[in-house]
Amino acid sequence: MYGSPSWQRLAPLLILLALGAVLPPLLPQYFLYLGNVLMMYAVLALGLDLLLGWAGQFAFAHIAFFGVGAYATVLLQTRLGIPFAAAMPLAAILAALIGMLIALPATRLRAVYLALATFAFAEGAQWVFNAWDRVTGGADGLRIPAPNLFGYPLGTDPRAFPVMAVVLALVIAGTLYLTSSKFGRSLCAIRDSEHAAAASGIDVRKTKVIVFAISAAYAGIAGGMFTMYQSFVNPETFGFAQIVLVLSMIVVGGLGTLPGTLIGVVLLGLLPEVMRTAMRSLLVWQELVYGVILILAMMYMPRGLWGTFFRRRVRP
Amino acid sequence: MSAPLFSLKGVSVRFGGLQALQHFSMDVATGAIHALIGPNGAGKSTVFNCVSRFYTPTAGEIRFDGRSLLEAPAHAIAGFGIARTFQNIELCRSLTVLENVLIGMTPRIPGYFPFAPGRRRAAAERTAVEEAEALLARLGLADQRHTPAEGLDFGGQKKLDLARALASKPRLLLLDEPAAGLRNREITTLDALLIDLARQQGITIVLVEHVMQLVMAVADRITVLNFGRKIAEGTPAEVRGDSKVIEAYLGHGAHA
Numbered sequence: 001m002y003g004s005p006s007w008q009r010l011a012p013l014l015i016l017l018a019l020g021a022v023l024p025p026l027l028p029q030y031f032l033y034l035g036n037v038l039m040m041y042a043v044l045a046l047g048l049d050l051l052l053g054w055a056g057q058f059a060f061a062h063i064a065f066f067g068v069g070a071y072a073t074v075l076l077q078t079r080l081g082i083p084f085a086a087a088m089p090l091a092a093i094l095a096a097l098i099g100m101l102i103a104l105p106a107t108r109l110r111a112v113y114l115a116l117a118t119f120a121f122a123e124g125a126q127w128v129f130n131a132w133d134r135v136t137g138g139a140d141g142l143r144i145p146a147p148n149l150f151g152y153p154l155g156t157d158p159r160a161f162p163v164m165a166v167v168l169a170l171v172i173a174g175t176l177y178l179t180s181s182k183f184g185r186s187l188c189a190i191r192d193s194e195h196a197a198a199a200s201g202i203d204v205r206k207t208k209v210i211v212f213a214i215s216a217a218y219a220g221i222a223g224g225m226f227t228m229y230q231s232f233v234n235p236e237t238f239g240f241a242q243i244v245l246v247l248s249m250i251v252v253g254g255l256g257t258l259p260g261t262l263i264g265v266v267l268l269g270l271l272p273e274v275m276r277t278a279m280r281s282l283l284v285w286q287e288l289v290y291g292v293i294l295i296l297a298m299m300y301m302p303r304g305l306w307g308t309f310f311r312r313r314v315r316p
Numbered sequence: 317m318s319a320p321l322f323s324l325k326g327v328s329v330r331f332g333g334l335q336a337l338q339h340f341s342m343d344v345a346t347g348a349i350h351a352l353i354g355p356n357g358a359g360k361s362t363v364f365n366c367v368s369r370f371y372t373p374t375a376g377e378i379r380f381d382g383r384s385l386l387e388a389p390a391h392a393i394a395g396f397g398i399a400r401t402f403q404n405i406e407l408c409r410s411l412t413v414l415e416n417v418l419i420g421m422t423p424r425i426p427g428y429f430p431f432a433p434g435r436r437r438a439a440a441e442r443t444a445v446e447e448a449e450a451l452l453a454r455l456g457l458a459d460q461r462h463t464p465a466e467g468l469d470f471g472g473q474k475k476l477d478l479a480r481a482l483a484s485k486p487r488l489l490l491l492d493e494p495a496a497g498l499r500n501r502e503i504t505t506l507d508a509l510l511i512d513l514a515r516q517q518g519i520t521i522v523l524v525e526h527v528m529q530l531v532m533a534v535a536d537r538i539t540v541l542n543f544g545r546k547i548a549e550g551t552p553a554e555v556r557g558d559s560k561v562i563e564a565y566l567g568h569g570a571h572a
Binding site for chain 1 (some may be wrong): 326370389391392393402419422441484
């Protein structure tokens with residue numbers, strides 16, 4: 001249960017790495033593109049789940065940190081000439097630092113006030129992406145130069161795919177490590193009862209600030225992943241629809257569960273593609289469809305797919 | 317008499333127009349079971365919430381083992397050796413019984429943050445789980461250790477609230493109505509448990525309780541609160557005969 005993640009729990013990660021290495025020559029480019037999209041969303045969703053599913057903080061600034069990660073990864077390379085291998089972690093650290101700054105006032109708020117304040121921050125960040133022409137390219141966006149990872153050029157779907165798999169595997173391993181510890185328990189304690197948590201010696205405020213920062217770092221990493229296979233970034237990528245999509249993923253999959261989050265990512269991540277190909281007429285209703293799915297999931301399946309169909313299994 | 321382990325001096329708490337506690341003082345001796353009683357709304361839970369640092373008194377001082385608690389943040393209190401239960405049971409509902417007890421052990425599990433080497437952390441967790449299981453066995457919750465807390469019946473949740481508090485190995489235990497809603501047989505078990513905790517393990521207990529059967533059976537000393545003021549204090553025999561206490565509970569003119 002708690003302690004170091006066991007080998008059985010790490011086995012799926014080895015499979016993920018193997019698939020990352022083997023699949024690119026075998027699959028058509030479109031499927032590799034889908035795989036990249038899903039892997040990026042997985043990191044984004046795992047980060048939001050730490051904050052929302054584990055710690056119970058209804059904060060929606062996540063998408064802004066995703067944007068910070070993407071823009072910073074690109075700009076650190078183009079403006080400062082920092083190599084990609086350093087630019088991506090630096091962008092994640094920048095996202096974490098901003099996350100921490102937001103958390104200091106935000107953790108004094110609760111429930112709907114926290115949701116509103118963080119939503120306002122996300123809108124503000126999008127405004128900055130739009131208005132800060134000289135840096136972000138404004139509404140026209142930025143061209144993303146193909147990143148170069150120690151001499152291995154990324155920027156196309158087949159080339160990005162194995163690297164995306166490595167990043168996702170590291171993020172999942174990190175999530176297992178974080179959640180299978182006193183820290184993971186502290187998050188749940190804060191979610192369920194802040195009074196019990198504080199009386200048990202958990203520093204509620206500090207833990208919230210830390211989980212905000214970690215969650216923002218995940219979003220920053222996802223932003224970096226975005227630049228690995230996309231060639232263009234503009235503020236629209238970080239709009240309201242995205243946060244609804246990521247939120248739907250973790251709610252449908254099952255809040256506070258790692259496998260549930262990944263299931264939700266696959267199901268809802270494929271939905272826009274299905275709609276674009278098979279149900280073209282529905283495409284304009286995309287956001288409405290997510291909204292309906294989110295509401296139905298909350299009403300009829302509050303524990304999510306994972307929580308409903310695989311009741312918490314107990315590992316001795 | 318040596319200095320009390322735990323004392324409140326002149327503590328006042330005001331919520332808007334309500335004076336919840338008025339210049340309240342109380343000394344608790346090491347190893348004692350000290351009951352704090354009084355009608356609903358008398359300010360009993362307010363005392364606990366001040367000790368937990370959920371409320372900050374407008375005046376007064378709270379000391380434990382020579383240390384002023386009002387200078388410490390809420391999360392530091394458990395580390396000093398003070399644990400509490402809650403009147404309306406505060407559990408981590410979705411977590412298992414065992415996990416709830418592990419949360420209670422937080423101050424004793426080393427390395428606050430996760431960046432501890434895996435193997436050392438795993439060993440610390442294993443020891444903690446063993447201890448938690450022993451504690452659950454003692455309270456009769458061993459069979460339900462993997463049940464989510466919300467799946468326990470009321471008596472079970474009360475026990476778990478207590479187990480969580482005991483998990484920190486406190487020197488001072490604050491119990492907020494541990495007997496409320498329990499069946500007679502369960503109260504008898506609780507009697508024996510409290511006496512064992514105080515006499516065998518030397519845990520000092522402050523007990524807020526309405527169930528007089530329990531208070532009279534276990535308390536060494538009783539403090540009576542009414543409308544935020546102390547109206548009586550003494551041994552159970554002294555308090556039982558006090559006319560102000562009878563009046564507070566039964567109303568004016570109710571002398572037996």
